[in-house]
Amino acid sequence: MSAVTDGKPLDERVVRASALRKLLARPELGSVVGALAVFVFFAFAADGFLRATSLSTVLYASSTIGIMAVPVALLMIGGEFDLSAGVLVTSSALVSSMFSYQMTANTWVGVGVSLLVTLAIGAFNGFMLTRTKLPSFIITLGTFLMLTGMNLGFTKLIDDTVSTKSIADMEGFPSARAVFASTIDVGGVDIKVTILWWLGLVALASWILLRTRTGNWIFAVGGNEDAARAVGVPVARTKIGLYMGVAFGAWISGQHLLFSFDAVQSGEGVGNELIYIIAAVIGGCLITGGHGSAVGSAVGALLFGMTSKGIVFAEWNPDWFKFFLGAMLLLATLLNAWVRKRAEATK
Amino acid sequence: MTLVELTDVSKRYGTVRALEGVSLEVHAGEITCVLGDNGAGKSTLIKIVAGLHRHDGGTLRVEGEETTLSSPREALDRGIATVYQDLAVVPLMPVWRNFFLGSEPRKGAGPFKRLDTDFMRRTTREALLRMGIDLRDVDQPIGTLSGGERQCVAIARAVHFGAKVLVLDEPTAALGVKQSGVVLKYVAAARDEGLGVVLITHNPHHAYLVGDRFVLLRRGTMVGHYTRDDITLDELTQQMAGGSDLDALRHELQRG
Numbered sequence: 001m002s003a004v005t006d007g008k009p010l011d012e013r014v015v016r017a018s019a020l021r022k023l024l025a026r027p028e029l030g031s032v033v034g035a036l037a038v039f040v041f042f043a044f045a046a047d048g049f050l051r052a053t054s055l056s057t058v059l060y061a062s063s064t065i066g067i068m069a070v071p072v073a074l075l076m077i078g079g080e081f082d083l084s085a086g087v088l089v090t091s092s093a094l095v096s097s098m099f100s101y102q103m104t105a106n107t108w109v110g111v112g113v114s115l116l117v118t119l120a121i122g123a124f125n126g127f128m129l130t131r132t133k134l135p136s137f138i139i140t141l142g143t144f145l146m147l148t149g150m151n152l153g154f155t156k157l158i159d160d161t162v163s164t165k166s167i168a169d170m171e172g173f174p175s176a177r178a179v180f181a182s183t184i185d186v187g188g189v190d191i192k193v194t195i196l197w198w199l200g201l202v203a204l205a206s207w208i209l210l211r212t213r214t215g216n217w218i219f220a221v222g223g224n225e226d227a228a229r230a231v232g233v234p235v236a237r238t239k240i241g242l243y244m245g246v247a248f249g250a251w252i253s254g255q256h257l258l259f260s261f262d263a264v265q266s267g268e269g270v271g272n273e274l275i276y277i278i279a280a281v282i283g284g285c286l287i288t289g290g291h292g293s294a295v296g297s298a299v300g301a302l303l304f305g306m307t308s309k310g311i312v313f314a315e316w317n318p319d320w321f322k323f324f325l326g327a328m329l330l331l332a333t334l335l336n337a338w339v340r341k342r343a344e345a346t347k
Numbered sequence: 348m349t350l351v352e353l354t355d356v357s358k359r360y361g362t363v364r365a366l367e368g369v370s371l372e373v374h375a376g377e378i379t380c381v382l383g384d385n386g387a388g389k390s391t392l393i394k395i396v397a398g399l400h401r402h403d404g405g406t407l408r409v410e411g412e413e414t415t416l417s418s419p420r421e422a423l424d425r426g427i428a429t430v431y432q433d434l435a436v437v438p439l440m441p442v443w444r445n446f447f448l449g450s451e452p453r454k455g456a457g458p459f460k461r462l463d464t465d466f467m468r469r470t471t472r473e474a475l476l477r478m479g480i481d482l483r484d485v486d487q488p489i490g491t492l493s494g495g496e497r498q499c500v501a502i503a504r505a506v507h508f509g510a511k512v513l514v515l516d517e518p519t520a521a522l523g524v525k526q527s528g529v530v531l532k533y534v535a536a537a538r539d540e541g542l543g544v545v546l547i548t549h550n551p552h553h554a555y556l557v558g559d560r561f562v563l564l565r566r567g568t569m570v571g572h573y574t575r576d577d578i579t580l581d582e583l584t585q586q587m588a589g590g591s592d593l594d595a596l597r598h599e600l601q602r603g
Contacts, residue, residue, distance in 0.1 A: 211461040213451040216440075220448050223437035230397075230431060231449035232420040290439045 027284030028296030030335035034282065034328065035303050042310035049313045052189045059191075062305025063198040064253065066298050068272070069279035070201045071249040073297035074209065075242045076280050079222035079289025080136040082125060082246045084143035086272030091147050092118040092247075092254025093264040094155060097164040107172040115251050121147070122247025126240030148270060155266035168262035180252070181259040194256055198298070201249065205294035218242065223290025278325065279304055282332040303328060348375045349411070350512050350543040351396065351427065356405035358391050365391040368405070369569045371562050373512055373543040378534065380546045380554035382587050383564035389547045392564070393516050396545065397429035398422030410511075423449075426511035430501040432520055438490025442482060443471040445489045446504050474507040475500065478536055495526030499533045506537050513537050514545045519553050531557055551587050552600050555580045563587055 023029065042049045049055075068085060075082055082088075095117045100110030121143070128139045152162065159165055167173060182193045209215040217238045220228035229235050258264050281287055282303055283296030307324050351373040358366040366388045373379050383389045394400040395407065398416035406413050409425050416422045422429070436445045447467050454463045471485045480499050482492075489497060498518050505513050515534065519527035535557055538544050548554050554561060561578065563571035563586055571586050578586075584600070 207461075211464070213453060213462060216444055216448060216451055216462065219440050219444070220437045223439045227431075227437050228448065230399075230419050230429065232423055233449050286439075290437065 027286075027291055027293045027336070028299055029284070030332050031283045031296050031299040031303065033335070034332055035299050035306070038303055038306050038310070038328075042306060042314065046310050046314035049310055054309070054313055056189050056191060058302075058305045058309045059195050060305075061309050062298075062302045063192065063194040064256070065275055065279055065304050066198040066301030067194060067201060067253050067256075068246075068249045068276040069283070069297040069301045070198075070205045070294050071242070071245040072273075072276040073280035073283060073285050073292055073294055073300075074205055074218060075246055076277070076285040076287065077209070077222045077289060077292040078218045078239060078242045079225065080129065080239060080242065081140060081277065082243060083137065083140040083273050084121075084125065084147055085140075085246050085250060085276055086269040086274075087144055087147040087151060088118065088121060088247065088250040088269075089253040089257060089272065090151050090264065090266065090269035091121065092251045093258040094151055094164060094254075094266060096255060097167055097258050097264050098154070098158060100167050100170055101165050102158065104170075107167060107170050107176045109172075110167075111176055111255055114254065115248075118247045118251040118254065119244050120247075122244040122250075123240055125246075126236075126243035129243070130236035130239055144273065151266045151269075162267060163265045164263045166262040167258075173259075173262070176255070177259040179259075180255040197252055197256075198301075201252075202294050202298045209294060214238070214241070219290060221289075222286075275304065278329050282329060284332075284336050286336075287333075300332075349373070350375055350409070351545075352406075352408040352411075353392075353396075353402075354406045354408070356392075356395065356402045356407060358395060358400065358402050358404075365567055366395075366402075367568045369562070369564065370405075370572060371545075372560065373545055374559075375511070375543050376538055376541050377559040378538050378544040378546055378557050379560040379562065380548060380558035381562045381564065382548060382551060382554055382583070384549055384587070386566070387564040388567040389549075389564060390516070391567075393429065393514055393545075393547055396422070396427060396512075396514055398427070423508075423510075426509065427514065428505035428508065428510035428512070429514040430498065430505060430516065430518065432498075432517045436489045436497055436501065439488050441486045442489045442492070442500060443468045443485040446471040446474070446485075446500065446507075450508055470507070475503050478503040478506065478533055480533075493526065495522050495529050498522075498530050502530075502533050502537055506540055506542065510542060512543045512545065514547070516547050517549070518546070519548065519550060527553060549587075550599070551580065551583045555583055 068089070072082060072085055092114050096110040096114035099105065099113045100107045103109070125140055125143055129136050132139070155162060155164060180193070184191045184193060209218060217228065217233045220233050221235050221238050225235055257268070279300035280292065280297045281300070283292070283298065283300030285292030285296065307328070308321055311318055311321050311324070349372055353369060353371040356366065356369050357364070369388070369392060371379060371381070381389055381392060391400065395402045398419045398421050401415050401417060407415065409427070416425070419429070437448065452463045452466055453460050455461050468485055472482065475482055478499065480496070480503060489500065492500065502513065518530050518534065522530060531553060534544060534546060546554060546558065559575050561571070561573045561583060562569060
């Protein structure tokens with residue numbers, strides 16, 4: 001309103017300032033700066049980090065985290081957590097493998113059943129959250145513990161060990177492996193198919209967030225749930241959908257886990273949920289919701305991949321990985337907070 | 348024309364009687380003020396009209412038809428838009444996304460159905476301009492606007508989406524004198540567009556500046572129902588607060 005009286009000169013100054021402000025307001029800015037720094041660091045510190053084969057290893061490591069970081073980031077923008085995301089990946093793989101083996105069915109049937117079961121677990125998380133109005137931390141901590149127990153319990157009950165039986169000789173295995181765990185040769189460099197899944201998910205999630213009504217609703221339920229409800233946004237439906245999105249990511253990751261080998265270790269996945277959350281936060285997602293991006297989560301995952309593999313290439317003790325991770329998380333969060341404050345400062 | 352009419356409406360929360368025997372009329376092109384101190388039942392009343400809570404007793408008529416509003420969506424579909432003092436907007440979202448939140452226009456078909464972002468940006472700017480609000484940048488997060496500006500955007504939004512009744516919850520409560528004046532100006536602008544306005548406030552001075560009808564609440568019951576001709580500002584103030592509170596109120600009036 002002040003612009004009416006302020007006149008032209010001030011307005012023009014504001015336009016120039018806001019171009020820089022817009023760049024600073026990008027949620028992924030901090031993570032991009034961080035990723036560049038880590039890249040340059042390992043390019044000097046680790047021999048062979050810049051070789052194409054090394055970079056493809058880094059990308060593969062990043063993609064396995066990135067596939068989950070994308071839906072986890074969307075969920076975080078929507079204002080919620082999912083602590084069950086890590087073990088849900090294992091559950092999804094177990095259901096697929098055990099169903100195919102026990103029913104002597106085509107592996108694709110198991111893959112389909114696994115999709116339904118995994119989505120149902122995601123929907124359960126969302127339904128419990130919106131119905132009970134308890135914090136998602138508690139709800140998904142409960143699901144996390146239950147799934148961890150069920151993964152081990154059912155596997156021991158059915159297979160008598162902690163890993164499932166091999167399904168390598170079952171019908172449909174080669175084609176399922178091609179879809180979820182193949183390697184494509186691009187000019188002599190091995191590109192894992194998970195990288196394509198990852199890029200596809202980032203593109204899809206960005207489209208949803210920025211160009212669809214659903215995306216508008218995700219930002220709104222995370223930014224101010226009551227305001228969103230008051231203008232008619234279906235808050236419960238949006239949140240349940242976000243949890244099902246995480247489940248969908250867990251399904252892809254789970255099938256990759258299974259078809260990379262031919263059996264699944266039932267104790268895997270514990271702790272990974274935090275890695276996904278960290279990737280999303282490093283990528284600029286606001287932990288309280290309402291702000292963030294899918295691309296940012298991808299950069300967060302890439303930072304992860306570079307650090308975990310870079311330490312190996314530099315031949316350091318991998319114990320230091322966690323230290324770097326923690327330091328990066330703190331730095332990224334501080335940088336994001338600072339950037340946001342600058343971006344939102346009024347006049 | 349009577350847009351909304353409440354007759355003898357009551358509401359209980361468990362054993363607590365939040366509202367008892369309240370009647371209210373909202374006419375097109377008029378401002379009905381609901382006055383009361385904290386805890387008088389203003390919020391409960393607003394929630395019934397906005398569709399957040401259902402009333403237990405009495406009747407609610409929207410354009411002559413007796414009804415119960417069961418959700419904010421239903422209230423909106425019937426042309427009743429509510430602007431809340433504290434939860435009107437999503438602070439981190441750009442102005443244009445806030446403006447269309449919950450009623451997003453889309454183009455394209457099937458999986459390529461997408462937000463019509465150009466239309467949304469342009470329309471936001473135009474709708475705000477029509478209400479006399481000139482924003483430099485509709486892409487800025489709405490949280491960067493002042494409290495008064497945010498209220499104005501919310502009012503412009505309701506007008507744009509064809510609301511017939513605009514319910515305003517303490518639009519001036521958290522604002523300074525100047526900002527309050529600006530907001531009241533836009534409230535009057537909405538009235539001039541032919542909307543029926545319900546203005547909830549605890550400030551009789553603000554109410555008397557723009558109001559056509561006045562409903563006074565105290566401890567959940569209606570203590571008075573006047574048109575502008577029936578009452579003066581002094582009487583309104585007297586009615587609203589008992590004698591002991593009057594000094595404090597006079598102090599408030601002097602500043603307002």
